[in-house]
Amino acid sequence: MSQVLNYLITARRCEAEELQRLAHTCQLVLTVGKLIHCLQQERGLSNIYLGSRGERDAQAWQERVAASQAAQCEFDTWLGSTVPDNALSNGARLYTRIAFALHALDGLPKLRADVAALACTPAASYERFKTVVGALLALVFEAADVAVDPQISRLLVALFNLMQGKEFAGRERAAGAAAFVTGKITREQEQTIETQIEMQEQALRRFESFAEGFRNEWSAMQATLPLADLERLRRKLLTAHGRPLDPELADAWYQCCSTRMDGLHRVEIHLAQYVQSQCQDKIRELQKDLDHQGQFFTQADDRDPLASLTAFASGLDGQPLPDGSLSAGVGPHLTQSIVDILRTQSERLQNLTQELATVRESLEERKLIERAKGVLMMKQGLNEEAAYRLLRKHAMNQNRRIAEVAQAILSLTEILPDA
Amino acid sequence: MSQVLNYLITARRCEAEELQRLAHTCQLVLTVGKLIHCLQQERGLSNIYLGSRGERDAQAWQERVAASQAAQCEFDTWLGSTVPDNALSNGARLYTRIAFALHALDGLPKLRADVAALACTPAASYERFKTVVGALLALVFEAADVAVDPQISRLLVALFNLMQGKEFAGRERAAGAAAFVTGKITREQEQTIETQIEMQEQALRRFESFAEGFRNEWSAMQATLPLADLERLRRKLLTAHGRPLDPELADAWYQCCSTRMDGLHRVEIHLAQYVQSQCQDKIRELQKDLDHQGQFFTQADDRDPLASLTAFASGLDGQPLPDGSLSAGVGPHLTQSIVDILRTQSERLQNLTQELATVRESLEERKLIERAKGVLMMKQGLNEEAAYRLLRKHAMNQNRRIAEVAQAILSLTEILPDA
Numbered sequence: 001m002s003q004v005l006n007y008l009i010t011a012r013r014c015e016a017e018e019l020q021r022l023a024h025t026c027q028l029v030l031t032v033g034k035l036i037h038c039l040q041q042e043r044g045l046s047n048i049y050l051g052s053r054g055e056r057d058a059q060a061w062q063e064r065v066a067a068s069q070a071a072q073c074e075f076d077t078w079l080g081s082t083v084p085d086n087a088l089s090n091g092a093r094l095y096t097r098i099a100f101a102l103h104a105l106d107g108l109p110k111l112r113a114d115v116a117a118l119a120c121t122p123a124a125s126y127e128r129f130k131t132v133v134g135a136l137l138a139l140v141f142e143a144a145d146v147a148v149d150p151q152i153s154r155l156l157v158a159l160f161n162l163m164q165g166k167e168f169a170g171r172e173r174a175a176g177a178a179a180f181v182t183g184k185i186t187r188e189q190e191q192t193i194e195t196q197i198e199m200q201e202q203a204l205r206r207f208e209s210f211a212e213g214f215r216n217e218w219s220a221m222q223a224t225l226p227l228a229d230l231e232r233l234r235r236k237l238l239t240a241h242g243r244p245l246d247p248e249l250a251d252a253w254y255q256c257c258s259t260r261m262d263g264l265h266r267v268e269i270h271l272a273q274y275v276q277s278q279c280q281d282k283i284r285e286l287q288k289d290l291d292h293q294g295q296f297f298t299q300a301d302d303r304d305p306l307a308s309l310t311a312f313a314s315g316l317d318g319q320p321l322p323d324g325s326l327s328a329g330v331g332p333h334l335t336q337s338i339v340d341i342l343r344t345q346s347e348r349l350q351n352l353t354q355e356l357a358t359v360r361e362s363l364e365e366r367k368l369i370e371r372a373k374g375v376l377m378m379k380q381g382l383n384e385e386a387a388y389r390l391l392r393k394h395a396m397n398q399n400r401r402i403a404e405v406a407q408a409i410l411s412l413t414e415i416l417p418d419a
Numbered sequence: 420m421s422q423v424l425n426y427l428i429t430a431r432r433c434e435a436e437e438l439q440r441l442a443h444t445c446q447l448v449l450t451v452g453k454l455i456h457c458l459q460q461e462r463g464l465s466n467i468y469l470g471s472r473g474e475r476d477a478q479a480w481q482e483r484v485a486a487s488q489a490a491q492c493e494f495d496t497w498l499g500s501t502v503p504d505n506a507l508s509n510g511a512r513l514y515t516r517i518a519f520a521l522h523a524l525d526g527l528p529k530l531r532a533d534v535a536a537l538a539c540t541p542a543a544s545y546e547r548f549k550t551v552v553g554a555l556l557a558l559v560f561e562a563a564d565v566a567v568d569p570q571i572s573r574l575l576v577a578l579f580n581l582m583q584g585k586e587f588a589g590r591e592r593a594a595g596a597a598a599f600v601t602g603k604i605t606r607e608q609e610q611t612i613e614t615q616i617e618m619q620e621q622a623l624r625r626f627e628s629f630a631e632g633f634r635n636e637w638s639a640m641q642a643t644l645p646l647a648d649l650e651r652l653r654r655k656l657l658t659a660h661g662r663p664l665d666p667e668l669a670d671a672w673y674q675c676c677s678t679r680m681d682g683l684h685r686v687e688i689h690l691a692q693y694v695q696s697q698c699q700d701k702i703r704e705l706q707k708d709l710d711h712q713g714q715f716f717t718q719a720d721d722r723d724p725l726a727s728l729t730a731f732a733s734g735l736d737g738q739p740l741p742d743g744s745l746s747a748g749v750g751p752h753l754t755q756s757i758v759d760i761l762r763t764q765s766e767r768l769q770n771l772t773q774e775l776a777t778v779r780e781s782l783e784e785r786k787l788i789e790r791a792k793g794v795l796m797m798k799q800g801l802n803e804e805a806a807y808r809l810l811r812k813h814a815m816n817q818n819r820r821i822a823e824v825a826q827a828i829l830s831l832t833e834i835l836p837d838a
Contacts, residue, residue: 003498004525007518014510079422091433093768099426100761106423107725128725306526306547342519349512350790357783364776371769 004338008345009290016286018148023279024082025094025143029156030272031078032101033163035071036136037265040170042068043129044254046115047174050122051181065112072105097139104135126174133167145363149282150355155275157359158211162271165203166264172196173257176237180250185240193238195385206362214271225263229256305339365403372406375413423757427764428709435705437567442698443501444513444562448575449691450497451520452582454490455555456684459589461487462548463673465534466541466593470600473537484531491524516558523554545593552586564782568701569774574694576778577630581690584622585683591615592676595656599669604659612657614804625781633690644682648675724758784822791825794832 042064049061079098111128114120120128140163144156175193179185208215233253237245369391376387391409395402461483468480498517530547533539539547559582563575594612598604627634652672656664788810795806810828814821 004518004522007514007521011511011514011518014514018511092430092437093772095426095430095433096761096764096768099423099430100765102426103423103724103757103761107723110723111725131725304526304529305522306530306550338522342515342522345515346519349515350786353512367769 004342008341011345011349012286012290015148016283016290019152019279019283019286022146022148022152023276023283025146026156026272026276026279028078028082029140029143029159029275030269031071031075032136032140033265033268033272035068035075036133036163036167037261037268038064038068038071039129039133039136040167040261041258043126043133043170044174044177044258046125046129047122047177048254050115050118050120050125051178054118061115068108072108075105093145094139094142097135097142101132101135101139104132108132122178130171133170137163137167141363141366145360148356150352150359152275152278152282153356153359154210154212155214155271155278157363158207158214159268159271159275161203161207161210162264162268165200165207166261166268168196168200168203169257169261169264172200173254173261176233176257177250177254179237180245180247180253183244183247185237185245190238191389192383192385193234195389197234199385199388210359211271214274217270218267221263221267225260226256227260230260365406368403368406368410372409375409379413423761427760430764430768431705431709434567435702435709438571438698438702438705441565441567441571442695442702444565445575445691445695445698447497447501448559448562448578448694449688450490450494451555451559452684452687452691454487454494455552455582455586456680456687457483457487457490458548458552458555459586459680460677462545462552462589463593463596463677465544465548466596467673469534469537469539469541469544470597480534487527491527494524512564513558513561516554516561520551520554520558523551527551541597549590552589556582556586560782560785564779567775569771569778571694571697571701572775572778573629573631574633574690574697576782577626577633578687578690578694580622580626580629581683581687584619584626585680585687587615587619587622588676588680588683591619592673592680595652595676596669596673598656599664599672600666602663602666604656604664609657610808611802611804612653614808616653618804618807629778630690633693636689637686640682640686644679645675646679649679784825787822787825787829791828794828798832 042061045057045061045064048057107128111120111125115125137160140160144153144160146153146156172193175189175196179189179193208218211218229252233249233256236249237253372391373384373387376382376390377384380387380390382390391402391405394400394405398405461480464476464480464483467476526547530539530544534544556579559579563572563579565572565575591612594608594615598608598612627637630637648671652668652675655668656672791810792803792806795801795809796803799806799809801809810821810824813819813824817824
C-alpha cells in the first residue's frame, strides 16, 4: 500500500512543480509587460519627435529610449537567470517565441538610429515598433496557453487580453495623434481608429469575462480614468467628416490616452502578481495535502482493495463515482480510506482537465483569428484593422462566428490570390 | 543574434526531451500490456477452475498465476527503475493512474486465495479481475493522452483502442464460455455478448483509423486468425433462442477466442515498439536539425531584423507567413536566414498544435463516454454493456452523437436518481 501512496504523492509533487513553472512564467509575463509598456511610450514619442522633424520632445524621447533599454536589460537578465529546459511551462513553443522576440528586439538599435537621424517616416517607425510589440505579445499569448490549472489559465488569458487591448489602445493613441497634429482626418483613418476602438473593447470584454475575482479592482481603476474626456475627444476625431481638426487638441488627446494606458498597465501588473500569488497558494495547498497524506503511511487499511473498487469502478476510466458511497457500510471514519484519496485526486484532475479544455478552446479561437488576419494582411495587402473588418464582414454576411470564417480562410490559404 | 539561436536550440531540445519522455512512456505501455494479457488469461482459467469446482485445469491455472506474478514483477521493476517527476509525460494524471492500478493490483493476492479455496463464484472472480484490468487500461489511456507530437499521439490512441478492443474480446470469451459450459444462454447473456462484439468492433475500427502505416501488418495478422471459426461459434451462441447449446463447444470457443487475443497481443507489442522507434527517429531528426542550426553561430546575418519581420509579420501571432517571400529580393542563398529558421520552426509547432488538438478531441470524446457509462452503471445499477446500450439508444432516438448524449448525462449527474 505504501507504493500506492508514494505514487499519489509523486502525482501531487508533479502538480506542484507545474505550478512552480507557471509562477516562473508569470514573472516572464510581468517583465515582458513592462518592456511592452516602455516600447509603447517610446513608439509614441518617436512619432512626435519624427513628426516635428526633431523640434519637439527630444529630451523626453531620449528618456523613453533609456527606459526601454533598461526594461530590455531586465528582460535579458531574467532570461539569463533562467536555467532553460524544465524551468518554464510549455517549453518548445515558448522558447521559439522568445527567440522570435529577441530577434525583433535586435532590430531596435537600427530603428533608434534611424529615428535619431530623422531617417525614417513616423509611419515606418510606428510599423517597426508595432512588430516588436507584436512579437512580445505573441510570447505572452504562448505563456498563457498552458495546461496546468484552469483558474490560473483563465487569469493568464485575461492578462493576455488586457495586454492586447492596451496595445490596440496604443495604436489608437498613435493614429489619433497623427490626425490631430495634421489637423485633418481621412475616411480611411477614421475607419482604422473605429476598428482599433472595437478591437480594444472586445479584448477588454474578454479580459473582464476571464478575470473573475478581479472585477472590483478593474471597476475601481476605471473610475480614476479620464474616460469622459477620451470619449469627447474620440467624438471630435470621428465626427469631423472632412472638417478640420483643432491641432491644439493633439496634446490633450495624447495625455488622455497615455493616462488610460498607464492605468491599464497598473491593472496588468496587479493581475500578474495576483496570478503569481494564486500559484503560490495552490502550491501551499498541495503541500498541505501532501503532509496530510503522509500520515497514511502509518495507518493500516486492511479492507480488500477490489471489494471497494469493483463495486464502484466506472468503466475503463477506472474512476470511482462522485458520491460518498465508498465509505457507506463501513461506518463513520476519522480517516479517509485510500480509495477515498484516490477518488478525490482522480476527480479533481478530471475536473481540472475538463475546465482547461474550455479555456483552451477560447485560446484556439484567438489563434485562428490572428492567423487568418495574418493571411489576409499578406495576401490582400491589408493592415490589421482592415483584415479584421473583412473577417467581421464575412462573418456577418454568412451569419457565422468570426472564428469559423477564420478557419475557412486558413483552409483556403494555398489558393487565395496574392495582392 | 547568437541569443536568438540559443533559444531556438533550447526549444528543439525541449521537444527532444518530450519525445524521450514519450519513448519511456511507451515502455510503460508495453509492460502494462503484457500484464493485462497475463491477467486476461488468468481470469479465463480462474473461471474454468472455479466453474469446475477445482476439477479442471488446476495445473494450467497455477501456471497462469505464476505468469501474471512475473509480469507484475516486471511492472514493479519498471516503476522502480523510473526516477519520478520528469521522467514521464503527463505527470500528475499518469501517476494518479499508476497509484490506482497499484491499489487494484494489491487486491490480487486475496482474489487468488479465494479462487484457490473455491471461495468465490466465477462471476465474482471475473468482476474483480475486470476491475484490475480496467485500472491498468485507464493507465494506458492516460499515457496516450499526451500533447507532444500528433503522429505519436495518433499511434498511442490506436494502441489504446487496440488494447480496449482486446479487453472486450476477453469479456466476450468469458461470457461465451460460461454459456457454452452450462449448455444454455439467456436473452440477457445474448444481449451482453452482442454488445461486447459491437464494442470491440468499434474499438478496433478506431484502432484502424488511427494506426496509419500499420494497416498492412494488421491485415496480415488478421489473415492468420480463425475468424471464420469464431463467427461460426458466435452464430451458434447467439441464435440458440432458448435451444440448448452444445457444451462440447466450450473448449473450441475458448481456444478460438484465445488464439485471436494472442494475435491481438502480438500486434499490440509491434505497435508499441513501432511507436518507440518513431520517437527515436524524431529525436534523431531534431538532433540533426540542432547540429545544422549550430552552424549559424559562425555566420553573420546582417539584414535588419525588423525590415524582414515587419514586412511579413502576421498580426499578434507574430508568425511570418507560409511562403518563401522572406528571401525574395535577396537572391538565392546557400544558407537560410535566421528569419527562415524562425518561421519554419514556428510553423512546424503551430501545425503540430493544431493536429494535436484534433487527436485530443477524439480522446476527450472517449473520456466523456467512459464517464457517462460509469454514471449510468452507478445510478441505474447497470453493467457496462447495458450502460453502453442505453447511451446508444438515447443517441439514436435523439439523432445525436453518443458523445453528446454522454455530455448531457454528465451535466445531469447531480440530479439523476439513484438505482
